[in-house]
Amino acid sequence: xxxxxxxxxxxxxxxxxxxxxxxxxxxxxxxxxxxxxxxxxxxxxxxxxxxxxxxxxxxxxxxxxxxxxxxxxxxxxxxxxxxxxxxxxxxxxxxxxxxxxxxxxxxxxxxxxxxxxxxxxxxxxxxxxxxxxxxxxxxxxxxxxxxxxxxxxxxxxxxxxxxxxxxxxxxxxxxxxxxxxxxxxxxxxxxxxxxxxxxxxxxxxxxxxxxxxxxxxxxxxxxxxxxxxxxxxxxxxxxxxxxxx
Amino acid sequence: xxxxxxxxxxxxxxxxxxxxxxxxxxxxxxxxxxxxxxxxxxxxxxxxxxxxxxxxxxxxxxxxxxxxxxxxxxxxxxxxxxxxxxxxxxxxxxxxxxxxxxxxxxxxxxxxxxxxxxxxxxxxxxxxxxxxxxxxxxxxxxxxxxxxxxxxxxxxxxxxxxxxxxxxxxxxxxxxxxxxxxxxxxxxxxxxxxxxxxxxxxxxxxxxxxxxxxxxxxxxxxxxxxxxxxxxxxxxxxxxxxxxx
DNA sequence: TTCAGTTACTGAACACTGTGTAGCAACTGT
DNA sequence: ACAGTTGCTACACAGTGTTCAGTAACTGAA
Numbered sequence: 001x002x003x004x005x006x007x008x009x010x011x012x013x014x015x016x017x018x019x020x021x022x023x024x025x026x027x028x029x030x031x032x033x034x035x036x037x038x039x040x041x042x043x044x045x046x047x048x049x050x051x052x053x054x055x056x057x058x059x060x061x062x063x064x065x066x067x068x069x070x071x072x073x074x075x076x077x078x079x080x081x082x083x084x085x086x087x088x089x090x091x092x093x094x095x096x097x098x099x100x101x102x103x104x105x106x107x108x109x110x111x112x113x114x115x116x117x118x119x120x121x122x123x124x125x126x127x128x129x130x131x132x133x134x135x136x137x138x139x140x141x142x143x144x145x146x147x148x149x150x151x152x153x154x155x156x157x158x159x160x161x162x163x164x165x166x167x168x169x170x171x172x173x174x175x176x177x178x179x180x181x182x183x184x185x186x187x188x189x190x191x192x193x194x195x196x197x198x199x200x201x202x203x204x205x206x207x208x209x210x211x212x213x214x215x216x217x218x219x220x221x222x223x224x225x226x227x228x229x230x231x232x233x234x235x236x237x238x239x240x241x242x243x244x245x
Numbered sequence: 246x247x248x249x250x251x252x253x254x255x256x257x258x259x260x261x262x263x264x265x266x267x268x269x270x271x272x273x274x275x276x277x278x279x280x281x282x283x284x285x286x287x288x289x290x291x292x293x294x295x296x297x298x299x300x301x302x303x304x305x306x307x308x309x310x311x312x313x314x315x316x317x318x319x320x321x322x323x324x325x326x327x328x329x330x331x332x333x334x335x336x337x338x339x340x341x342x343x344x345x346x347x348x349x350x351x352x353x354x355x356x357x358x359x360x361x362x363x364x365x366x367x368x369x370x371x372x373x374x375x376x377x378x379x380x381x382x383x384x385x386x387x388x389x390x391x392x393x394x395x396x397x398x399x400x401x402x403x404x405x406x407x408x409x410x411x412x413x414x415x416x417x418x419x420x421x422x423x424x425x426x427x428x429x430x431x432x433x434x435x436x437x438x439x440x441x442x443x444x445x446x447x448x449x450x451x452x453x454x455x456x457x458x459x460x461x462x463x464x465x466x467x468x469x470x471x472x473x474x475x476x477x478x479x480x481x482x483x484x485x486x487x488x489x490x
Numbered sequence: 491t492t493c494a495g496t497t498a499c500t501g502a503a504c505a506c507t508g509t510g511t512a513g514c515a516a517c518t519g520t
Numbered sequence: 521a522c523a524g525t526t527g528c529t530a531c532a533c534a535g536t537g538t539t540c541a542g543t544a545a546c547t548g549a550a
Contacts, residue, residue, distance in 0.1 A: 019527090037370045040507060052508075054528050062508060119454060120365045121281070128455065135459070142460060159477075163470035169463040194460055195448065195471045202447025203440065209364060214377050215387060215439055218414040225408035226440045232404075233478055257497075257547075264498090285536060298539075299499050307537060 020058045022048060027069055031113045036120075039066065066117075066126050067133050073114040074137030080107045082144055093151040094236035100148060101200050101227045105220070108204045115208050119201070142193070143177055149193035150182045155235035156192065165191040199230055265303045267293060272314055276358045281365075284311065311362075311371050312378045318359040319382030325352045327389055338396040339481030345393060346445050346472045350465070353449045360453050364446070387438075388422055394438035395427045400480035401437065410436040444475055 026047045030038045041052040041062055059065040084103030088095040108115040118134070149156075165187040167175055178190055203226055206212040207219045216222055231237045271292045275283045286297040286307055304310040329348030333340040353360040363379070377383055394401075410432040412420055423435055448471055451457040452464045461467055476482045 016527090035370070036366070041509090042507070050527095051529055053510080053530085056509080057527060116366055119450070119456065121361055121454075138456065138459070160474070163466075163473070165466070165470070169466060170461050171459055174460055191461075191467055191470060194457070194467055195474070198447035198451055198471060199444055200447070201451055202445070203443035205364070205450050206443055206446055209366075210373065210377065211364065211383070212439070214380070214383070214416055215419055216415050216436075221408075221410070221414060222436055222439055225410070225436060226443060228408070229405070229440070229478070233474070255547090261498090286538090287536070295498095296500055297537080298501085301538075302498065 016058075023055060023058055023065070024069060024072065027065065028073070031069070031117065032111070035113055036117050039069070041065075063126055063129075067129060070117055070128075071134040071137060073111070074118050074134040074141075077104075077107050077111075077114070077118065078137050078140045078144065081141075085144070085148065090151075093148070093155070094231050094234070097148045097152060097196075097234075097236070098227055098231060100145070101230075102224070104200050105204050105207075105223050108208055112208050115204070119205060120209070139173075139177075142174060142197075143181070145197055146178055146185075146190060146193040147181070149189055149196060150185050152234050152236055153185060153189050153192075156189075156233075159233065159235060160192050161186070161188050163188055163191060196230065199226065261303075268300060268303055268310070269314060269317065272310065273318070276314070276362065277356075280358055281362050284314070286310075308371055308374075312374060315362055315373075316379040316382060318356070319363050319379040319386075322349075322352050322356075322359070322363065323382050323385045323389065326386075330389070330393065335396075338393070338400070339476050339479070342393045342397060342441075342479075342481070343472055343476060345390070346475075347469070349445050350449050350452075350468050353453055357453050360449070364450060365454070384418075384422075387419060387442075388426065390442055391423055391430075391435060391438040392426070394434055394441060395430050397479050397481055398430060398434050398437075401434075401478075404478065404480060405437050406431070406433050408433055408436060441475065444471065 023044055026044050027039050030040075030043055030047070041055050045052045045055060055065070059068065081100045081103045084099040085096045088099050090096070167187045169187065170190055174190070178185060182189075203212065203219070203223050207223075212219050212222075228237065268289055271289050272284050275285075275288055275292070286300050290297045290300060300310070304313065326345045326348045329344040330341045333344050335341070412424075412432045414432065415435055419435070423430060427434075448457065448464070448468050452468075457464050457467075473482065
């Protein structure tokens, strides 16, 4: 094995990358069809015309594969919500937050198994590695949401400054990023962004796991009402055109 | 077999009930130790000095056992939050809602595996029966929460009446109960109670599944801030003594 | 007390699962 | 053309839910 890595992938590396990608693609397909539990090495191998053991040449263990999948799916989620946010003008802070929230739910409804994979117990006995399964994507999500809250902070500061939050209450790495990107932002705003995350997550998680379906026929309407109430609480309701659709 | 059921349990029925109870108790113990996935018929049987097949004399299938467990655990959760609510005076509507919310999180922190069992993907490939796994307990929770929202509605009506919610948006059974218990309550209040549920669920679910732990060191403080913000939004903040502990 | 009937349970089997290991065969660079 | 690496198969092991024939224990009545 050469120490210096080739810039151009060799044939072997290319085939290897393709196989690796095929494993992940089939795993995602199986997950979309039969839920996260349907991701079994044997099922993947069967679909590829391989043996289960062969997959160990690509992923050290099944949990490794799952972790990679979580990372990929999480990235896709963050890509989606970021794109939705960026479809609104930067000046429209409330609209950007609303777009993020709506895109979050729509992605979850479209990829319920993906949502379970990221935010639930994915598979039989899977334990995420230390530091979470997809720290990179989770980090992006957190920073993105904090950015939205930062944009809204001038409106929300008046009502959301209480709560006695201090910087050491939060993760040092998160604090570092926030203080670097938004030097003026107080700790209370970080708390707010986490709470906003919680508000988005709550109704969507209940819906995905079927606890809301037996109570309301219009979960989308309910979620939108929650988002609009959130914007109102943040003092940016006027920035949204119209109250409800 | 006699058609008329004996009032006093026969020795056989007593032993049977005891064994059934032991199965559930051991299943809960295994779950508390190793997560919901640790609930395997073979492990339970091993612990009881039995064979796995023997359990089929008590539960038709593993999913049946799981469903029973969910029902039991869910009932325990509802008992807890109801007790917390009733520890406050009926006149203290805001305090009762806050007590419910705090008890909800505390129960979840104390019984994380139980929370996963109720609100997550409990076990490898478990599918809840039609109508949810524990309709009785879920019903109690929903009615209890709606009762709290009804008590708070005089304060919240002014700010929470928008959203264009109609009765047919909700489950007929839920509507029937609500309209019977609280005839004056509008549909918007039912929507509010579901949204309140979502707000409580969001942060707790994120915390239980480890997504909050990597962001904040003080999830309890964050949750309390969210609850106080909720009370403020409902217009009952003044009913709570002091802002934060 | 004896005896049939019911019930509780065992033990083995089947089809799965993840995970290792030994060996073979094909591809790779020299 | 020849080593060396690597991708994969085949098999084994331990675990899972589930079914089923057979056995042992307990129950109620003669």
